[in-house]
Amino acid sequence: MLTENQISDFSELLGKDNICIVMHKSPDGDTIGSSFALLYALKRMGKNAEIVCSDEIPDHFRFISDGIQYLDLIFEPETVVSVDLASEALFGEKYDYLSHRVDFAIDHHFSNTLYAKKTILSENTSSAGELMYELFKCSEIEIDKYIAEKLYIAISFDSGCFRYSNTSSFTHKAAADLLQFSFDASAINVKLFDSSSLAQLKLESEALNSVKQYKNNKISVVTVRYSQIKRLGVNENELGGLTAITRRIAGTVVGITIREKSDGEIKISLRSQQESPLPEFDVSSVASKFGGGGHVRAAGLSMNCSVEEAEKKIIDAVIEEWNRIYDNSRQ
Numbered sequence: 016m017l018t019e020n021q022i023s024d025f026s027e028l029l030g031k032d033n034i035c036i037v038m039h040k041s042p043d044g045d046t047i048g049s050s051f052a053l054l055y056a057l058k059r060m061g062k063n064a065e066i067v068c069s070d071e072i073p074d075h076f077r078f079i080s081d082g083i084q085y086l087d088l089i090f091e092p093e094t095v096v097s098v099d100l101a102s103e104a105l106f107g108e109k110y111d112y113l114s115h116r117v118d119f120a121i122d123h124h125f126s127n128t129l130y131a132k133k134t135i136l137s138e139n140t141s142s143a144g145e146l147m148y149e150l151f152k153c154s155e156i157e158i159d160k161y162i163a164e165k166l167y168i169a170i171s172f173d174s175g176c177f178r179y180s181n182t183s184s185f186t187h188k189a190a191a192d193l194l195q196f197s198f199d200a201s202a203i204n205v206k207l208f209d210s211s212s213l214a215q216l217k218l219e220s221e222a223l224n225s226v227k228q229y230k231n232n233k234i235s236v237v238t239v240r241y242s243q244i245k246r247l248g249v250n251e252n253e254l255g256g257l258t259a260i261t262r263r264i265a266g267t268v269v270g271i272t273i274r275e276k277s278d279g280e281i282k283i284s285l286r287s288q289q290e291s292p293l294p295e296f297d298v299s300s301v302a303s304k305f306g307g308g309g310h311v312r313a314a315g316l317s318m319n320c321s322v323e324e325a326e327k328k329i330i331d332a333v334i335e336e337w338n339r340i341y342d343n344s345r346q
């Protein structure tokens with residue numbers, strides 16, 4: 016449900032012109048789908064609008080970006096809008112300078128650092144796409160087939176095809192409404208969730224072989240080194256599926272995915288899933304100890320050290336938090 020303020024902030028945005036939409040670095044289905052829906056809506060209103068992204072659009076997401084690989088500044092913007100960016104760090108190197116002059120942030124991360132002049136934040140929303148849908152519905156923007164398809168992609172992507180706990184009845188209602196425009200949702204979901212290159216699958220198999228478990232197998236850790244990625248020829252931006260591995264191991268409450276990047280930086284993704292009545296494990300609180308952020312059940316961070324050191328630091332931090340939350344003797 017949107018507040019009056021959110022609706023009026025969005026209508027203020029629609030009153031602007033020469034608008035630059037910023038997507039987050041390592042763009043995903045949510046930031047791309049939501050941004051393209053907004054771009055199209057603004058252009059249809061006769062506005063001058065553009066999208067920028069510090070990173071290239073990965074091959075497997077180009078069906079969302081209408082085939083576009085690079086999104087760079089075309090004109091000097093008067094208004095800057097970020098979509099799905101929880102913090103300044105997510106602007107990426109190339110467009111970092113825009114993070115200091117954001118007029119509107121449209122986001123659904125409760126960890127949003129409020130870097131923008133106005134933040135349209137909806138914490139209990141599955142995706143920026145779902146929030147964008149609500150904003151469009153409360154504005155003069157009419158949803159058509161193009162917009163419906165982009166927003167559906169964004170919502171489906173961030174909700175893990177409606178499987179994650181962020182999926183609510185509103186998420187399904189939004190999707191049901193969008194599906195009336197009869198695009199091929201089945202094909203979209205196959206592309207988003209059921210299609211990997213053989214190299215990607217081989218890397219996942221190696222990742223599975225690396226699994227370490229702690230706390231009665233409730234904490235699962237996957238580690239992938241850059242040498243493996245390079246040997247198998249997997250593109251660095253095709254590694255999104257790795258973070259899903261720990262979730263698929265039955266009994267896992269906290270999943271840790273550690274990945275070494277080509278520049279030596281260690282990227283760590285944290286996931287949690289806990290059934291009531293046990294309390295949730297808030298992975299964003301662990302991530303924030305290392306300068307990262309995210310949601311209760313999904314968060315990320317980076318480290319600049321060796322893989323071994325990163326493994327030790329993050330496993331220690333997760334176990335410390337584990338002992339704090341749960342009665343140690345019962346686990």
Ligand SMILES: [Mn+2]
Binds near residue numbers: 045099123141143173
């Ligand atoms: Mn998102």
